[in-house]
Amino acid sequence: MGEHRNISNAVIKRLPRYYRHLGELIEMGTERISSGELSKRMNVTASQIRQDLNNFGGFGQQGYGYNVKFLYDEIGKILGLDREYQMVIIGAGNLGRAIANYTNFEKSGFVISGIFDINPECIGQSIRGVPVRNMTELETFASNNKIDIAAITVPKSAAVEVADRLVKLGVKAFWNFAHVDLNVPEDVIVESVHLSENLMRISYNLSKSEDERGRRHYGKEKAGKRI
Amino acid sequence: MGEHRNISNAVIKRLPRYYRHLGELIEMGTERISSGELSKRMNVTASQIRQDLNNFGGFGQQGYGYNVKFLYDEIGKILGLDREYQMVIIGAGNLGRAIANYTNFEKSGFVISGIFDINPECIGQSIRGVPVRNMTELETFASNNKIDIAAITVPKSAAVEVADRLVKLGVKAFWNFAHVDLNVPEDVIVESVHLSENLMRISYNLSKSEDERGRRHYGKEKAGKRI
Numbered sequence: 001m002g003e004h005r006n007i008s009n010a011v012i013k014r015l016p017r018y019y020r021h022l023g024e025l026i027e028m029g030t031e032r033i034s035s036g037e038l039s040k041r042m043n044v045t046a047s048q049i050r051q052d053l054n055n056f057g058g059f060g061q062q063g064y065g066y067n068v069k070f071l072y073d074e075i076g077k078i079l080g081l082d083r084e085y086q087m088v089i090i091g092a093g094n095l096g097r098a099i100a101n102y103t104n105f106e107k108s109g110f111v112i113s114g115i116f117d118i119n120p121e122c123i124g125q126s127i128r129g130v131p132v133r134n135m136t137e138l139e140t141f142a143s144n145n146k147i148d149i150a151a152i153t154v155p156k157s158a159a160v161e162v163a164d165r166l167v168k169l170g171v172k173a174f175w176n177f178a179h180v181d182l183n184v185p186e187d188v189i190v191e192s193v194h195l196s197e198n199l200m201r202i203s204y205n206l207s208k209s210e211d212e213r214g215r216r217h218y219g220k221e222k223a224g225k226r227i
Numbered sequence: 228m229g230e231h232r233n234i235s236n237a238v239i240k241r242l243p244r245y246y247r248h249l250g251e252l253i254e255m256g257t258e259r260i261s262s263g264e265l266s267k268r269m270n271v272t273a274s275q276i277r278q279d280l281n282n283f284g285g286f287g288q289q290g291y292g293y294n295v296k297f298l299y300d301e302i303g304k305i306l307g308l309d310r311e312y313q314m315v316i317i318g319a320g321n322l323g324r325a326i327a328n329y330t331n332f333e334k335s336g337f338v339i340s341g342i343f344d345i346n347p348e349c350i351g352q353s354i355r356g357v358p359v360r361n362m363t364e365l366e367t368f369a370s371n372n373k374i375d376i377a378a379i380t381v382p383k384s385a386a387v388e389v390a391d392r393l394v395k396l397g398v399k400a401f402w403n404f405a406h407v408d409l410n411v412p413e414d415v416i417v418e419s420v421h422l423s424e425n426l427m428r429i430s431y432n433l434s435k436s437e438d439e440r441g442r443r444h445y446g447k448e449k450a451g452k453r454i
Contacts, residue, residue: 013428015431016427016428017424019427079431080430080432080433080435083430083434085429085430093325094321094324094325094328095322095325098321098325105422105426108426108427109430148433173429173433181269187436189432191428194247195326195332197244199332200307201418202312202376202400202402202416203310203337204239205400205416206400207307207310
């Protein structure tokens with residue numbers, strides 16, 4: 001695996017979207033696609049697509065376009081989707097359940113091997129065949145099972161402590177839904193989903209466009225008065 | 228409201244994180260804070276903090292630091308959090324329920340006014356006092372209630388059509404959890420949470436660091452053989 005070298009972060013960030021669109025094309029039975037068609041579909045310029053995909057060398061052929069399946073597989077390899085990851089979910093609330101019930105993750109190689117909670121009402125329940133275990137069993141579980149990724153869907157008051165425990169157990173990647181910064185060593189990967197921050201970006205943009213409409217309206221009124 | 232002008236997108240992107248940390252400081256009873264202390268807390272350089280917060284002019288005072296509450300309120304205004312937004316949730320599955328149950332959103336001014344689904348088992352249920360309505364009632368509801376934001380938590384096969392319906396009803400902002408691009412007019416805001424793309428960034432980073440460890444190991448072996 002030498003694909004990782006020399007690909008810029010900007011390109012890497014765009015790969016999941018390519019991967020998704022190529023997957024949809026495969027589902028539709030499309031075998032090959034030109035950069036122009038892909039461009040229309042993805043609402044990105046064709047030159048951007050050629051530039052991005054050229055990073056992997058020789059995927060596209062003049063007059064033929066891209067072999068969808070080949071490109072899909074190659075991008076999958078670069079994204080590390082050619083292997084399996086064992087994921088645990090800490091917190092069996094609605095969010096934890098939503099993730100556990102999302103079968104597509106498993107299809108992409110993210111296997112949910114354990115779900116943990118402290119709530120006696122949840123413990124012992126099963127979500128898609130995976131039992132909800134007591135948090136006290138975490139250490140024992142980790143000594144018998146490899147944990148590649150931990151999804152943290154507990155309230156923020158518990159998240160930091162839970163992450164500390166998991167770091168001690170050797171977990172190297174966190175998918176953090178708690179609205180708090182996890183303090184983990186530098187070699188540990190944290191991918192955070194801060195839902196409140198999403199909402200703040202929406203409110204910022206909504207209030208900005210309202211203000212702009214207000215200013216435009218004010219501008220028109222002024223212009224009207226001047227006549 | 229003229230705060231929006233001249234603030235770079237990069238700064239705007241960082242504001243929600245400032246807002247969160249300042250909120251935590253208020254909860255802890257902290258009245259003022261120096262850029263140095265805030266820097267340590269947020270793991271950002273103090274000069275970055277001064278630069279960011281200088282955008283709003285005169286929030287910090289030499290030898291006094293920042294007034295936490297004032298800064299919190301000002302950033303809140305810039306983020307449009309000084310008003311209320313009516314949000315509907317389309318899809319009362321686990322993810323929709325998780326969002327509906329998150330009381331913090333409401334505290335920040337995002338009021339959940341309606342929840343919709345097509346599943347007869349959900350319709351009529353109540354989530355935190357908000358009834359789950361039949362999707363067929365969406366148009367009637369929209370004519371009687373302002374909808375500022377729609378959270379889309381339906382499967383991707385339904386998401387595009389649902390968004391089209393909502394755009395026709397005048398909804399100007401979407402919080403999209405479906406793993407698909409919504410085709411909306413340019414003046415409509417879409418904030419997407421693509422959970423699979425999160426996972427792909429994790430798998431990319433995990434496989435990259437595994438490869439790096441592999442190469443380091445290989446390098447050592449080679450060095451060893453050379454001796």
